[in-house]
Amino acid sequence: MTQLTPWEAEVAATARGILEWHGRHRFCANCGAPTKMSDGGWRRDCAACSAHHFPRTDPVVIMLVTHGNSVLLGRNAAWPEGMYSLLAGFMEPGEPIEAAVRREVLEESGVVIGAVDYVASQPWPFPASLMIGCRAEALTREITLDPNELEDALWVTREELSVAMAGLSDKIRPARKGALAQFLLTKWLADCWE
C-alpha cells in the first residue's frame, strides 16, 4: 500500500471492492434467486424478481479523540502484540457521523465526546468499508473498557506518541503506515489541520 501512487491505490481499491462485492452477492437479497453480473460489472440483476443490485459501501467512523495533550488509543485482542490505533466502528442506520463517533467511543471506552469534526476519508475495501476520519474532543478522561470490543485503551501524550511512531517505544507499536489512523495521528503531532 505504501508503494502505490494515489492513482494506483484508487484503481486497486476500486477493483478490490468490486471483486469482493461480486464474491459475496451472488444471490438476490430480495428473493434468494441467483443474480447475474451486468453493466460492465457495476450491477447485478435478478431475473426472478427484476431487482437491480449495486455495489455497497459500509461507512465506518475512525476518530482521533484528544484531551489536552493526549490522544486516546485502543487495541483489539486480534492485533499484533503491542499495536495500538484509533478507535473505530461501523455506523448504524439512521445515525449522523457525529453521533456514530460519540456512540462508538462511549461504548468502547466510556469516554464522553463533545465537539466532532470531519477530517478526511479512505476507502478500505476489505470487504467494503469507507473509513470516515474525524477528530473529536473528549469531555472526560476516565476509561471503562468494553472487553468485547477492546483489550486495552489508554491516553498517550504527544511526546509518547512521537517516540512510538519513531519505532522506539517498547510498549506501543503504531498504526499501519498508509492507513487513515496513521494520517490522523501524524496531523495531530504536527498540529496541522489544513
Ligand SMILES: [Zn+2]
Ligand atoms: Zn430477486
